[in-house]
Amino acid sequence: MNLNDVSLFIRIVETGSFTSAAESLGIQKSTISRRIAQLEDDLGVRLLQRTTRKLKLTDDGEELFSRCQPLINELETARDQLSATQEDPRGRLRITMPSELGVFMMNDVVSTFMQRYPKINLEVELSTRLVDLIEEGVDLAIRVGELADSSLIARRVAHVSRALYASPDYLKRMGTPKTPDDLEKYECFGQLKAHEYWEFEGWPTAVEVKGHLKVNSIAFAKEMVMQGHGIARLPRVYCRNCVQAGELVEILTDYKCPLIEINAIYPSRRHLNPKVRLFIDHMMEMIVDHPWVTEMMITPASELPGQSPETTLEHH
Template sequence: MNRWEGLDEFVAVAETGQFSAAAERLAVSSSHVSRQIARLEECLQTRLFYRTTRKVVLTEAGQTFLQHCQRLIDAREEALRAISDLGSEPKGLLRMTCAVAYGERFIVPLVNQFMARYPLLRVEIELTNRPLDLIHEGLDLAIRLGRLQDSRLVATRLAPREMYLCASPVYLERYGRPHSLSELTHHNCLIGSTDHWAFQQDGRELSLRVQGNWRCNSGQAVLDAALRGFGLCQLPDYYVLEHLRSGALVSLLEQHRPPNTAVWALYPQQRHLSPKVRQLVDELKAGLAQLPEYRA
């Protein structure tokens, strides 16, 4: 007896509870299912089902065998899909989400570049700073920044993301340069989406609440205010590296810079990704690495 023979019939009977229902699912006769189960039990030298006139019930051995068979069948189907998808062109609908500013500046142009090569692909992008539930919202992909929270999702690192505390030379000349975290209370802090800034001290991460006379939930707006000398800012690398190199901004308290976070692609847990998601994730990772903000 072939070692795969009878496994599909066994799983179908176990999941439907009836030989006739299993036969209907597999598009074969009930007698065929019955013969395959009998041969499988004979091969294993154990009873897999208790049979009654109305239904069949798994034995203890059958319950154990079912768990292994389901994994085997899933793995077999996954292997077949993986091979068939090798040459598949991305197509159909792909729904994704990303934060507004980062999406507009980096992600959407790369997605548009990807779509130009695959005309059979349709994309819906929701740019929002509210973290959406991928499973509940039926989304295929999310681009998230910083630290991850949802353990139900699979994450692929797309790019680094490092936070910088900065100020313009004009501000520092007027108000002085902070030399410790405690001195931040004496400075005007330009607040973006949160008034809690991340740092590290003595190998520990910590969050400090800051205060200031200016607030806007836009990184670009925070950057503009910092360049004008309004106060200190804490922004990701892709906002400030250009201005740090030119001298328009000065990096501060570098010994307290928070541990490096990242830009992530997240998708629901599944062993086999569809070609459209897998190839777009690869495209985003390669595309971000080529941008001047990241090459620097």
């Protein structure tokens, strides 16, 4: 029995299909099919029932998976740890993060990480889509905002301050809101969701955002605000220069928006990949020196309120 073939079998079961396993491993689907067939021949049993719609484990497949998954995970962990203890760690590291965070903040982090660890091959996806880390074989996600419940590990790395912004022209035409409730009379740009509510410190109720535009990009929202189309809630660090240049105005300054979190997320189904640890440690080191840090609260792992440095987000 070839352990590499067993590892492929484990990945297929974890991802749910030959196609997903092939994509996560970067190999041909036909190669996986051939090697699983060889594994079944070596064992003399059928492991998977294949249909056009889904895969189903046989009883023998269930037995092999339950016995071998922990062992394969331990072997992979040992391999990664040995790699990380070398003077120049190597291997692949897959990361996903929002586009704006990647372009405007994490670019320096990735660049200096590549210089420090030239033998680690990085695959970075800049996307707003919610990537399934386990199914797609992604090692680390950097996410902004509230986290959905999931069987993942989260490390909070920073809080970002936000505020409401409008252009001088828009405020001249429409007037300046005095309280959060006044926002109901204005065009407010929300996210791509059916209903969105903005909360404010010192204000008893959340305000439902209503407007003719919903976006999933703070860069696009900022551009629409600067062109005088309405009001958006944006990170202060992203708008500071425009405010200083008189292109944007911060409004409702007496009512602060809640801080938004930046979290590092990684799968909890196995021990932490040491390359992920290297990247997170490097990221924390670089963020401290980032020009935006004056308006961002960095959260050292030892100072996270009410949680350990790494928190498991379990299904409820």
